[in-house]
Amino acid sequence: MTQAGCELCEQEGGIPVFRNDALRVIRAQDTDHPAFYRVIWNAHVAEWTGLPPPDRSASMQAVAKVETVLRQALQPTKVNLASLGNVVPHLHWHVIARFDWDARWPAPVWAPKNKEVADATSRLPMPLAELDQRVAQVLST
Amino acid sequence: MTQAGCELCEQEGGIPVFRNDALRVIRAQDTDHPAFYRVIWNAHVAEWTGLPPPDRSASMQAVAKVETVLRQALQPTKVNLASLGNVVPHLHWHVIARFDWDARWPAPVWAPKNKEVADATSRLPMPLAELDQRVAQVLST
Numbered sequence: 001m002t003q004a005g006c007e008l009c010e011q012e013g014g015i016p017v018f019r020n021d022a023l024r025v026i027r028a029q030d031t032d033h034p035a036f037y038r039v040i041w042n043a044h045v046a047e048w049t050g051l052p053p054p055d056r057s058a059s060m061q062a063v064a065k066v067e068t069v070l071r072q073a074l075q076p077t078k079v080n081l082a083s084l085g086n087v088v089p090h091l092h093w094h095v096i097a098r099f100d101w102d103a104r105w106p107a108p109v110w111a112p113k114n115k116e117v118a119d120a121t122s123r124l125p126m127p128l129a130e131l132d133q134r135v136a137q138v139l140s141t
Numbered sequence: 142m143t144q145a146g147c148e149l150c151e152q153e154g155g156i157p158v159f160r161n162d163a164l165r166v167i168r169a170q171d172t173d174h175p176a177f178y179r180v181i182w183n184a185h186v187a188e189w190t191g192l193p194p195p196d197r198s199a200s201m202q203a204v205a206k207v208e209t210v211l212r213q214a215l216q217p218t219k220v221n222l223a224s225l226g227n228v229v230p231h232l233h234w235h236v237i238a239r240f241d242w243d244a245r246w247p248a249p250v251w252a253p254k255n256k257e258v259a260d261a262t263s264r265l266p267m268p269l270a271e272l273d274q275r276v277a278q279v280l281s282t
Contacts, residue, residue: 047220049208060201067190078230079188082223086239086247089219098227106227110249 001043008090009044017132018139022055023062025139027132028094033109034121034128035074035097037066037135046089059093065138066095073134074125080108099123142184149231150185158273159280163196164203166280168273169235174250175262175269176215176238178207178276187230204234206279211238214267214275221249240264 002009014026017037028036039062045051051059067079076097083093096109103117121128143150155167158178169177180203186192192200208220217238224234237250244258262269 047208047212048222049205049212049220053205056201056205057198060197064190064194064197067188071188071190078225078227079190080223080225080227081189082221082225082249084219084221084223084249086219086221086249108223108225108227108249108251110252112253 001045003044003090006044006090007088008040008092013040013092014038015132018136020139022058025062025066025135027128027135030109032103032113032117032120033096033098035070035076035124035131036109037070037095039063039066039093039095041091045091046085048083048091051091059091062139063093063095066135069131069135069138070095070097073131077105082108142186144185144231147185147231148229149181149233154181154233155179156273159277161280163199166203166207166276168269168276171250173244173254173258173261174237174239176211176217176265176272177250178211178236180204180207180234180236182232186232187226189224189232192232200232200234203280204236207236207276210272210275210279211236214272215265218246223249 012026014028017027018025023042024040026038028038030036041059070079074097077100078098080096080098103113103115104111155169158168159166164183165181167179169179171177182200211220215238218241219239221237221239244254244256245252
């Protein structure tokens with residue numbers, strides 16, 4: 001179930017954090033929003049309801065685990081969740097820790113930047129490598 | 142479980158389409174993106190994982206039903222799902238039918254408009270009142 005020319009069928013899609021048979025978690029490399037993960041369904045499907053209900057649940061359980069780690073580790077102002085896929089119609093859930101100091105707060109990350117924040121990664125309470133490990137660990141359980 | 146000053150504790154949040162004890166579905170009045178619904182949890186909770194797992198599932202089952210109706214009734218180019226809540230931190234899921242002719246396609250609805258589309262509602266294959274009825278009917282089952 002891969003589609004020729006689909007970026008998420010052919011590439012990992014970011015820094016690999018976790019993978020099982022059904023899905024993977026990657027970290028996006030977004031300097032403005034450094035604690036930005038994606039839960040990507042491995043098989044090619046465009047819409048979330050294109051999955052049978054048990055797989056919908058499995059994808060959301062992974063989203064919940066990533067969100068839970070972000071909340072516990074970073075105490076963000078808010079977590080943003082989204083499945084858009086207009087440009088890459090291969091199911092992926094964005095899971096993004098948002099902070100009131102970040103470059104687009106309170107707008108969504110897809111809105112224009114409203115300020116410059118040069119050191120977003122260093123403002124997080126832990127290094128990204130450690131955060132990745134915590135995400136991987138919780139996904140493995 | 143209401144919070145003083147919270148817009149979604151104090152107001153319906155849009156055109157009422159469906160309500161049960163746990164959640165409601167409203168239609169947002171967005172002339173650029175007319176097939177735009179929100180699944181709003183009735184009790185005040187900021188994050189999706191702030192709900193116990195059965196309630197997370199219940200909220201997603203409602204999201205799935207709305208998405209399914211939009212796909213069947215409108216055959217949109219893509220459905221966009223999102224739980225952001227940066228401005229109104231009361232759990233609500235956006236469920237939005239997107240079309241390649243719409244004013245922000247392929248960008249998210251929160252990005253700047255890239256063209257003017259004067260008659261978005263009339264381009265839908267059915268009147269919004271009928272779409273609302275279908276959403277309400279499926280949510281009631």
